Amino acid sequence: MLKDLMMQFETASATYAADHSLERDDDWFVLKLQEEMGELIQIWNRVTGRGRRKGMTDTEMATALADETADVLGHVLLFAHRNGLDLAAAVERKWLFRPQE
Template identity: 45%
Template sequence: MTLKVLLHLVRTVSDIYAKRFNINRDEVWYLAKLQEELGELTAAHMKASRRGRAGAATPTELHTQKENEAADLLAHLLLYADRNNLDLEKGIRRKWMAHLPTQSKSDQAMEKHS
């Protein structure tokens, strides 16, 4: 799944949620949701690493909680970027992929044929 397809699906779910609960998603809302979801991921991580109160949750349940909260954070990052007209793929290529070693000629040739 590409980021564009994922964004479309996430945007659809977010629109349903906002309509159902009558939420006005302004600039502050998108940024605040990122902070909220990061806090929830932090709490899930703390529980899973036994640095927080996990209650009777099993390691599998705690891992699932971390996955769910990381997914929420990613979804809200996509929504934030969309709202602010940010091209995450371009940013990742510019900021991260520029540090990859130069590809060999054989790697480049393989890419041309795939």
């Protein structure tokens, strides 16, 4: 399951990059992860009253929080894929459970 999800993100990212003439070099993967973390923190600040709402409703903020969290998840999986990391083994080692493959 984790590998399948990783490959779905890889396919979507590669397609997006090709459509927009983006080069996904080694640095791109970690920099995009950092960018997405910044966007997650920005919406978190709004949700928790530390940032301006910019006219967003509670529903819009909840949706944006979910969307940015999905982006972070996707870019973590892309980074792991690019670097040949075995996330299932790392989860088992660090979190003490085996994710479904």
